Amino acid sequence: MLIYNPKDWWKLIFYFHKADTFRKLLPAMMGVMAYTFFISYLENNVFHFVPLKNPLAIHSLVGFVLSLLLVFRTNSSYDRWWEGRKIWGSFTNNSRNLALKLSAILPDKHESKEVFRILVGNYLLAVKDYLRGHVNLEHLDYVGNYNEAFYANYKHIPNRIGQAIHLEISRLYKVGIINAEQLIILNGELVSFTDNLGACERIRNTPIPSSYNIFIKKMIFLYVFTMPFGFVLEFKFWAAPIVTLIFYAFAGIEMIAEEIEDPFGTDSNDLALDTIVKNVKNNLSEIFKN
Amino acid sequence: MLIYNPKDWWKLIFYFHKADTFRKLLPAMMGVMAYTFFISYLENNVFHFVPLKNPLAIHSLVGFVLSLLLVFRTNSSYDRWWEGRKIWGSFTNNSRNLALKLSAILPDKHESKEVFRILVGNYLLAVKDYLRGHVNLEHLDYVGNYNEAFYANYKHIPNRIGQAIHLEISRLYKVGIINAEQLIILNGELVSFTDNLGACERIRNTPIPSSYNIFIKKMIFLYVFTMPFGFVLEFKFWAAPIVTLIFYAFAGIEMIAEEIEDPFGTDSNDLALDTIVKNVKNNLSEIFKN
Amino acid sequence: MLIYNPKDWWKLIFYFHKADTFRKLLPAMMGVMAYTFFISYLENNVFHFVPLKNPLAIHSLVGFVLSLLLVFRTNSSYDRWWEGRKIWGSFTNNSRNLALKLSAILPDKHESKEVFRILVGNYLLAVKDYLRGHVNLEHLDYVGNYNEAFYANYKHIPNRIGQAIHLEISRLYKVGIINAEQLIILNGELVSFTDNLGACERIRNTPIPSSYNIFIKKMIFLYVFTMPFGFVLEFKFWAAPIVTLIFYAFAGIEMIAEEIEDPFGTDSNDLALDTIVKNVKNNLSEIFKN
Amino acid sequence: MLIYNPKDWWKLIFYFHKADTFRKLLPAMMGVMAYTFFISYLENNVFHFVPLKNPLAIHSLVGFVLSLLLVFRTNSSYDRWWEGRKIWGSFTNNSRNLALKLSAILPDKHESKEVFRILVGNYLLAVKDYLRGHVNLEHLDYVGNYNEAFYANYKHIPNRIGQAIHLEISRLYKVGIINAEQLIILNGELVSFTDNLGACERIRNTPIPSSYNIFIKKMIFLYVFTMPFGFVLEFKFWAAPIVTLIFYAFAGIEMIAEEIEDPFGTDSNDLALDTIVKNVKNNLSEIFKN
Amino acid sequence: MLIYNPKDWWKLIFYFHKADTFRKLLPAMMGVMAYTFFISYLENNVFHFVPLKNPLAIHSLVGFVLSLLLVFRTNSSYDRWWEGRKIWGSFTNNSRNLALKLSAILPDKHESKEVFRILVGNYLLAVKDYLRGHVNLEHLDYVGNYNEAFYANYKHIPNRIGQAIHLEISRLYKVGIINAEQLIILNGELVSFTDNLGACERIRNTPIPSSYNIFIKKMIFLYVFTMPFGFVLEFKFWAAPIVTLIFYAFAGIEMIAEEIEDPFGTDSNDLALDTIVKNVKNNLSEIFKN
Incomplete structure (x- = not known):
């Protein structure tokens, strides 16, 4: 388990140690950025599409239910992590109580x-x-x-x-x-x-039912990879960093949930x-x- | 229960085994796509309607409460599934404790x-x-x-x-x-x-009260089948895949909730x-x- | 309690038995539809108002907090219903355990x-x-x-x-x-x-505190009855079915919550x-x- | 505790007894209305500002997190209220069990x-x-x-x-x-x-930590009192009732949460x-x- | 623990004692304001960019999932705080029960x-x-x-x-x-x-897993510091106070969650x-x- 001071904002914001979500996602983020650049180039410079009026309306609609699902996922993973901690707290308590009783009895x-x-x-x-x-x-x-x-x-x-x-x-x-x-x-x-x-x-x-895991990953994929289509026409090449950051937001939450789902390992988020x-x-x- | 590695993103995204939500929903998705094509053809090529300014405003309003209901449904189904798992964990613990005690007593x-x-x-x-x-x-x-x-x-x-x-x-x-x-x-x-x-x-x-089950299914139906009306005028034939994917998102969540609601069967999401x-x-x- | 197959979508979507929320709300929905028609007629054909740019902006703002409140209401009602079921499960377990013990003792x-x-x-x-x-x-x-x-x-x-x-x-x-x-x-x-x-x-x-009950009903009323004012100018007479369906969505959730709040009666949602x-x-x- | 029939919609909608949230908030609502009128007069008739394109965009952004906070507040207050009721149910059960046992023993x-x-x-x-x-x-x-x-x-x-x-x-x-x-x-x-x-x-x-209480009240204040600035230019004097109703929605939820937070008093929402x-x-x- | 009257709105709204979130965030808010002024000056007066049509569309999309994460954070911190209070209530109860029993036995x-x-x-x-x-x-x-x-x-x-x-x-x-x-x-x-x-x-x-803590702080940072880019073109120098208040809303929630996460200290939000x-x-x- 990583020991850290939760109140040190600057350090945490610019902290990219080797287990950090940002670093783990970096290769995928590079891929998303390249992909968006490519779509942007195609639409703007090759096909010369005309912009839509509401390019993000659909993603806003679906993004809502996807966000709720990710928070559901986060909650259930965190519950498992915290229950794991409670169980080991209970191990501690039982060991002490057994010892206190036996030391008085024997x-x-x-x-x-x-x-x-x-x-x-x-x-x-x-x-x-x-x-x-x-x-x-x-x-x-x-x-x-x-x-x-x-x-x-x-x-x-x-x-x-x-x-x-x-x-x-x-x-x-x-x-x-x-x-x-x-x-x-x-x-x-x-x-x-x-x-x-x-x-x-x-x-x-x-682990949580495979259906949820598969469904959430498919939704994130569909969500991020369809985003550039209507989107790059308004934002041009700025679309690349924007889509990458949105990918970071959604995939990051899923990735952290995966990490803490099984809290008994030796990762930096696992229990000590x-x-x-x-x-x-x-x-x-x-x-x-x- | 399906055994899977939750961290293998690519495999899960492109994994369509026979119990997958995507494959189960495929026939209905085909139907929704055909229906949207048909409406799109009628409105664009037969009646020549003029586009609305905010074709998705209503669906955005209702989509919010529908999404929250689906997450409520997901939560209650998952709670049943996880409670089922806890009960069988308790069966395991009791069996072991009874055996440990009796093996020491007898x-x-x-x-x-x-x-x-x-x-x-x-x-x-x-x-x-x-x-x-x-x-x-x-x-x-x-x-x-x-x-x-x-x-x-x-x-x-x-x-x-x-x-x-x-x-x-x-x-x-x-x-x-x-x-x-x-x-x-x-x-x-x-x-x-x-x-x-x-x-x-x-x-x-x-099972959860029939009213919720019926209400959620009716809402998804109304939501998806009214969507093409104002919508196809802006997106033309692109509306067909978009509406299909939105249907996949909403109906998929409901379908997974149904599957895990009774966790004692032999489906791939059921308990082992x-x-x-x-x-x-x-x-x-x-x-x-x- | 109504016995039903939760996986039979078509049947449930087109199922309007006498205890169904849709049928119970039908008279009120007729009233809302007539009211919206009337407002629509007044604004479009009598006063000839000019449309607003964002007729649904306010309702979108308030709809969010109202939806969250309705889901809070749904959660607390469902918790009561499920706790009621747990209590009767506990009655079953106790009766069996008492009988098992006594049958071995006597x-x-x-x-x-x-x-x-x-x-x-x-x-x-x-x-x-x-x-x-x-x-x-x-x-x-x-x-x-x-x-x-x-x-x-x-x-x-x-x-x-x-x-x-x-x-x-x-x-x-x-x-x-x-x-x-x-x-x-x-x-x-x-x-x-x-x-x-x-x-x-x-x-x-x-029951849940009267303040919540009164507040939610007042909010639904204000929400639905103010909706036609800015709204009918964009959607004309289409506004009538749309407002009616939105009323169905919000009032339906509140009505189901009411039904299952006291789970010990003889309604079709009550416990068996x-x-x-x-x-x-x-x-x-x-x-x-x- | 107020005894009421939760299914009597019309009565509850038009019911304004002396403990009702609406009546309690009335003076503050009057103040908000007067304030909005005043701002509206200033902006429209004195300074003649030009309308913004998205006057509610910021409030929509912040309204979301504020709504979630209010529902968090509602949940925690309701949990306290319901836990209070469970404790008194437990008092009842213990008294009966003690009496049943003693009446059989003595x-x-x-x-x-x-x-x-x-x-x-x-x-x-x-x-x-x-x-x-x-x-x-x-x-x-x-x-x-x-x-x-x-x-x-x-x-x-x-x-x-x-x-x-x-x-x-x-x-x-x-x-x-x-x-x-x-x-x-x-x-x-x-x-x-x-x-x-x-x-x-x-x-x-x-009570809940003072930080939350102070933070939520400050946010509601900032939210409602900044609303008229960009807003009155589109809605003119209609802004006054609209802002008042939005204030009613947000402040009402906070006020009910306050009332039920300590459920042992003699208010109409307190336990009987x-x-x-x-x-x-x-x-x-x-x-x-x- | 700060003793306060939760029903005294005006006092709480204009109360800025030394432990208040507002005062603690003040230096950072000053920084955000200066930063936004600077960007606003650059874009409006130096580069003369042209405004986007939907400057807040992206932030609205991401703001949603960030808000949900913050409420998840708030919930888990509050649960720890309230569990801490329950534990000390249990200490009280045990001490009394032990004393009551021993005073009757001895x-x-x-x-x-x-x-x-x-x-x-x-x-x-x-x-x-x-x-x-x-x-x-x-x-x-x-x-x-x-x-x-x-x-x-x-x-x-x-x-x-x-x-x-x-x-x-x-x-x-x-x-x-x-x-x-x-x-x-x-x-x-x-x-x-x-x-x-x-x-x-x-x-x-x-504390909660470091990944969440780091992720939320990074998201708030990205969210607030990218906001001025598209935004200042519509709101000009008004953007500075607006972005500052949005920063206050998001960072304030995170900061309160940090404070109550460990409820056994001597801060004004800690347990008495x-x-x-x-x-x-x-x-x-x-x-x-x-």
Whole structure:
């Protein structure tokens, strides 16, 4: 995630770092500009068409519904991004709550504190890696029985770590260190880990319906590539930069929506999952300190 | 569900697979084009009308409210689609949580693990089939007492499988394998299965109010079929492709909204329920492995 | 509720059943048409006004904010309608969950199964009648102590049936058939019945603030009745059908919003409460069968 | 709250009761009209300016973003109003659920039934008065120990009544009339009273950020008071009623949003809290009857 | 937070206190005005360009999608602000509920009442300071074992205070003053403190994706700085104030959104956290009084 100061207008306006929409769209914008120049040349200097009275009336009509669709797209992408952030906030909260409860329930220096510190840290790390494509077992910390053998032959590693947490709680309950009412109050956090994992998988595996994606891209294409026809007669060669900027406006919105639709990657707009995992690990260390 | 790469613009713009909105609308677009040609011919070549000054003023006025209605329609359809996805995400989470809890509660190799693995798998499969119109008993797996006789003479099969899960939990509780506090912490998952089933039925059986559907279709019809009257005098035969594209824009949005309104079918925009059921079955196998 | 196929465009476009917005608005549309004809005649043939350059500029300015208000109105009405549907979905889920739990808790053939089957069925039926204005005690089924005398002298019948369910649970708990942990896991469903009832009463008794309703109607009136003044000079007698259609667009949206604002009635857009109650009764019979 | 029939169009259009937006705005509308007349006189009859080609182009550009802001304002105000209604619906539901549970838990004719009937009634009454500025202890009913002395020296009366409910439950628990599991199932309702109280305080004490309020009012002012400059040259003295109506449209929306932003007062758009409190009291009497 | 009367129009319209958007934008507005004057001078008096027919057509097209983006930005910022307020409302509710429960559970004059009064007060104070950048241990009150030594060497002070609350509950439970069912009903409040803390951290540490921020600022810049080119030919030197006001409209909305995006600071639009903390402390004192 890019760290930035939202109030620094000048810097942001003239900021074209490598992930910026402007730079990403630059090649396409060059193409649109060349295309408009070409049409302009044809109409003005070859065919000598006469200007229309309302060259933009149609585009104004269609531009309205296209703009609304783009904002719908923006909203749904942003909702996914923000829901993703909420889920990781919930991971943070659950980890802390589980640690606070266990640190109060377990006797001082009980060795299970270390087990939970490691397992919860592993869980978040594994979910992060899982969402980015591959869980590397070597990144996990092993503790007690929850070692390499425990994870071997399991495909869905986050589920397996979740199972380790359940088994450890269950073991403590069977030996009487956790009692009935403590088992009940620990339930919420245990359930929530799996719920959050499932919610992340949902966001990652379900882009918006393909129809919308295809429809919006087709509309932007039709909109921009038909624009020069009636338009260049009034604006002459000025049409080229103008059409290019309109293309930037519409395609830019669609492109940003695409970027934030799956917020768990490593793009500059994606969530700072590495930082979150690191912070939670630090919190767990502090809470389980004594 | 169609799997696609949302960032591949050129492919999506020139992609006309058989479920694409463009191809579905093609016959109607041909009709609109022919109709506009005909009106254009009449007005320009037969009656020789004189052009209006603002031929699109009325359509601009009405187009605004129609566009907003279409976006309202898009939003409500998308919300149903996304809620449907959330419900199936919740099915996944509940199945996993129930399995994680039971695998920690039940003794190793206890035969009820297999029973729950089968019943939960059956439940999701039956809900999917139920939403698509018909539950085929032959697709279910039978286990222990929960065999063909158990389901015979029951119409609402998902409810019957839910009852099987409740009965099995209740049986284990009566023989003392599940105790009081474990019964309490299993409650959330049991309740959630029925809640999710009911939510799916709600989405499937309740389309948006017929008035909106009828009103929007009438408005699109009036909008597109009155457009050529004042319009063809300025644009001549160019009016035919222009009106056709405007029809594509408006009718396309309505058509996509229709498609995703009921997300549980087998269209290319519908949810990948088969994949979800398969994944959950795999997860259950892994969790109940030992 | 009207059952319809949302994908049958032609049928819906030319469908004018007796509850259709078009037919309901027809008298008003006739009035608007006559009024516009009259103004047109006056301005064109009596006073011979000269046309304005931008006759629709003002209406375009105001039409924008009016359209947005109408969509706000549409959204809030639809939210109420959909929330109403969710509440009845929740009634369905609770009834099923309560039945599933009790059928697993109660011994086979226990007579309380029949009591709960009747009481829950009564509850939904009474809520439906209550929302439609009057609960007829004769529609209820009596069982055990929960007979005519039990309901006599009570005004709020749904609450009284809710009390019957609480009393029956409490009785079973006191005689030891339901134990402590089962009482706890039944709590959610009991609470939810009253919550859903209250939510229905809220939607039914609280229309949107009168200010909005009055303001929107005044704006539509001013908008449509001032439209002919500058307008008929450009469009002559064509103005009459055009103004009528614009009136149809704006008043139609407001009228549909009014219809679905209170979704518990018996209009063709209202929720199919009778079907829901019947389905739940069937489900309860199946669940409590053995 | 004003009771009205939302389907009676003619009555609402020509209805100008004393709280109506139209009447409230009338003095300001008179001022705008006089101001426009004056500018019109100056420009047409004194300075003899020549008309612009697009006198409304700028206002059309800015009017769009202003309209969107006003709808944002409308949405956020309406959300607060509707959330306020939901909170009071939740008060109703909690009161009923608490009464239903206690009436089933407590022995017949137990004197605590009367205590809870009074305390819950007091709670709602006190919250209502608190939200309207002042709790008058004389409006409360006293019962048992919860008398004048109990409330003396306490500033936050609703909290003190909440404490009374907690103390009474706690007392019954200590003497064994309420047991462990009943204490657990009563917890939800007890917590919810305080949550609802806090939510009401939140809505009442937090208007939308002052920046928006100031910005919107400044924009409406600039929009309306600059309108006559280019405008009166085309419309002459007709400009006066037109500008006045546009002012009515924009200022009216802002004014209604202001009115419903704090829904707990006694304006005609505010919630019918008196009726709700009365209904709950009646419900409690019926539920605790025997 | 600025306290103001939202119904006092004249005062708000002519109110330019030091935090007002108008005053903050004034230097930039001066720049825009000078720039437009300069372009106007060049085009009219130096180059003598001929006016375009539709100088604002392009800006009208792009202005639409820019306005929608700004409203999207406004909505998401306001949602964060309002969610922040809800979280602090939830802090208030939890503190009260915890106090109400403990005051009923604990024996009269039990010394732990004082401990919880201090710890909960500390928690809210520390969260507030933490969100504003730095927790000063000297602002905390010490009580019993929860003294300077207890907090020493801990970086995340709010978590440490949360741990103190958990430890104190756990201690009372181990010595038998709090029993099993009371532990269960206290769980909700304990969990909620950490959840609220995490939600505040989420809002504070996650601004909207940088792409949107950069894109919107670039669009406003392009929009305003290209406006004079075609525009000044029709409006001459009047263009300078007009373009300035349009800049005020667009940049003002973006600037307000920036201000309220992080609602936990000390700006005039930020939440009144100091007041909330003070009120909760007073409530706790009253509830724990006896």
